Amino acid sequence: MSFENRFYTSKEMYREYVNKVLCGKIYVESVVVALLCVLALIVGLTLDAVPLLWLGGAGIIMVLAVVWLAPRLTLKSMLDYGQRVHGGEHPQCVVTFGEAIKMEEGNVSVEITYDQVIAWHRLQTCSVLMFTKQNGIMYVDDGFVGDASGFDAFIREKCVNLK
Numbered sequence: 001m002s003f004e005n006r007f008y009t010s011k012e013m014y015r016e017y018v019n020k021v022l023c024g025k026i027y028v029e030s031v032v033v034a035l036l037c038v039l040a041l042i043v044g045l046t047l048d049a050v051p052l053l054w055l056g057g058a059g060i061i062m063v064l065a066v067v068w069l070a071p072r073l074t075l076k077s078m079l080d081y082g083q084r085v086h087g088g089e090h091p092q093c094v095v096t097f098g099e100a101i102k103m104e105e106g107n108v109s110v111e112i113t114y115d116q117v118i119a120w121h122r123l124q125t126c127s128v129l130m131f132t133k134q135n136g137i138m139y140v141d142d143g144f145v146g147d148a149s150g151f152d153a154f155i156r157e158k159c160v161n162l163k
Contacts, residue, residue, distance in 0.1 A: 005140065021123075095139045118161055
């Protein structure tokens with residue numbers, strides 16, 4: 001059994017992928033660091049310890065900078081890379097699920113085996129099969145050519161290392 005998925009990537013797809021998949025861990029870690037900084041501020045205020053106040057304040061500023069900059073810079077980097085690789089054009093992405101998973105988009109071609117898939121993210125604009133912590137193959141639910149019934153069961157059966 002094989003499936004074919006055709007679609008055009010959009011900035012919204014990349015934005016959601018960056019925010020929910022690539023930078024998701026940054027947000028969680030930032031909350032932890034921000035809480036530690038707030039604790040440093042509280043202790044600094046109660047003990048009248050100026051160095052702790054400076055440390056807590058500087059830490060919160062850095063956390064806010066990371067949370068604000070990381071997703072924006074990651075998205076910009078991804079979009080710039082796509083422009084360079086495709087020579088300014090916006091080609092159709094074709095993902096084939098057969099003996100292996102093969103993605104072709106303009107000059108870019110990636111082929112992975114199903115046992116390389118480690119995570120499956122179902123987002124609002126697309127779904128992503130991750131084969132490393134930072135790399136995945138996107139597809140869209142309404143982009144399948146022909147009958148896509150049974151695709152979810154097919155992926156679950158083939159991708160034995162899914163978390």
